[in-house]
Structures are given as C-alpha cells and as structure tokens.
Amino acid sequence: MCMSRFGFFACCLFVMVNTCVAQEPSAPAVQEPTAPAAKPAAVTAAKSGKTIFVSACTSPSYPSPPPRTKPGIDSLCGVQGSGGAEANQNMAKNNFCATGTPSDMTIDDFTNLQTQVENDSSIPFGTDAQGGREKGPAVDRAPLRALGEGKLVRMQGFVLFGREEGAESVNCEKTVPNQPADHDIHIELVGSAGQTDECSGVVAEMIPHHRPDTWTADNVEQLAGAQLPVRVTGQLFFDSSHFPCQNGAGVADNPKRISLWEVHPIYAFEVCSSGDCSSDSGWVPLDQWLSTEIRKKRK
DSSP states (O other), rough: OOSSSSHHHHHHHHHHHHHHHHHOOOOOOOOOOOOOOOOOHHHHHHHHHOOOOOOOSSSOOOOSOOOOOEEEEEEEOTTTTGGGGGGGHHHTTOOOOOOOSSSEOHHHHHHHHHHHTTTTTSOOOOSSTTTTBOOSOOSSHHHHHHHHHTTTEEEEEEEEEEEEEEOOOGGTTTGGGOOGGSSSSEEEEESSSOOOOOOEEEEEESSSOOOOOOOOHHHHHHHHHHTOOOEEEEEEEETTSSSSTTTTTTTSSOOOOSEEEEEEEEEEEEEESSSSSSSSEEEEEEEHHHHHHHHHHOO
C-alpha cells in the first residue's frame, strides 16, 4: 500500500511500467525479401542501353565452324532487329531453332508454297496492297507457320550469284557499322548449271549472326563460277516484304525470284566437290571445299 504522496506516485509508476512491459506486443516475424526472377539476357542488355542477340531456344543450330571472333553485330542487334512493323518477321529471319530431320525441297516445292499463299488473300505480302490483300510485312506469322515456316528444310541447286546486302531492318539498319560483316549474304539458287534466269530461282540467306569466317559473298561467288552443286540446310521462311517475279519478270525493284519462300537463315552450306553427289555422299562444308581449292592452286 502506498502511504505517502511520494510512495503513492512511485507505486503507481511501478505498476504502469510492469503493465506496459507485460502487454508489449511481440515483434512481427521478419520476412526475407524474395529475389527477383532472372531476366533474359536480352532484357538485361536493353536496360543497359544495348541489345544483344539471344536465340529463342537453349540449343540453337548455329553454323559451323564458329567464327574465330564473335561478330560485333551479336552485341549490337537483337533478334527483332530494328523492331517496328517488321519485328515479328525479323524474329523469324533470325530463327536458329528449327530441329529434326530436314525435309528435302525442290524449286517446284517452293513454287507450290507460293501458290498456296497467293490463294489465301488474308496473308499480306508485297510492297503495295493488291486487290483484297494488304501489303507486307505479315505481322501474324501463324498462317505461314501452318504452311511450314519455321521447319528445317534442305535443298540442292547451283549458285547463280552471291552478293552482300545493304542495311536492313533485320540487322538494325544504320545503328550498326555499314560493313560486310553486318550484312546478309543473298544467294540465288537455280535448278541446273548454266541457268541464268533469276526469276527461275529461289533465295537462301546467310545472316551475319554467328556466321563462319569463310561464309563471305566472294567465296559464295566462286561457286557460281565453279558451277558445282551446292546443298543448303536451314529454316523455311516466307519473305512477305516483297513480290516474286510475275510472268517471268521482276516487279519494280523487288529481288527477282520465283517464290518468296526462302531458306533463311542457312544453318549449313555444303558443296559437291566431285560434281555428282546423287548417292548422297561427297558433300563437304564450304570451308573444307575452299581449303581444298587453295591447296590445288598452290601446286
């Protein structure tokens, strides 16, 4: 019992302190912060101010042999290229993810696929709208995938020419150096040796990403002179930004070809050094054929 005034206040203070201590709530459990999910390299690179080339699959079929030095464009231009309306088409052009056993195709097969597209007015292509068809590029690639875009194919032919392309959306146009290493190599393939009609051929493209050192326009052009059969393996792709030849003639400044279906990008480029590989043997990679030719010239 608190008898004096001082004792009364001391007693009350003692009671209040003990009451507060007794009723003090327990501290809430500390929750460890959740680590953010890992972001794709392309996203990380974009935040750092540059875009790098990151394949959409974990085991891309890059050409071999790999270049001695990583191409500079791989650190400057991603799979969407310059993006915009051509973003989806650019991603398709940069696809190294086609797998399985390649389907052998002929120029007639490419021509038939072109006819199927032309019979479906919902698929855009060309530099201008025609009739009920919108101009390219085709943003929705689903109808093209239904026809085969994205599958692994292989075709034989003869090189009519190989030439370096200029700046393109797929390779980030003018935001990368204007040099051969950063441009596509456009290859026109025809069905027989000595054939000179561009409108009878189809296109195959070597893209700059992960391109072997020996894959140059000059080296491909050597095969145009040698008139040896070649075999290209890669992704089946539809180039909806152009028109094919019509009635055997090119349309305006569109690249001449019988079909807009291409092998693009090329995964493997082989040469029949003997001139006759009908037994499916004798095919050698381009770099090996070039090495053999160099040794021959030294003798």
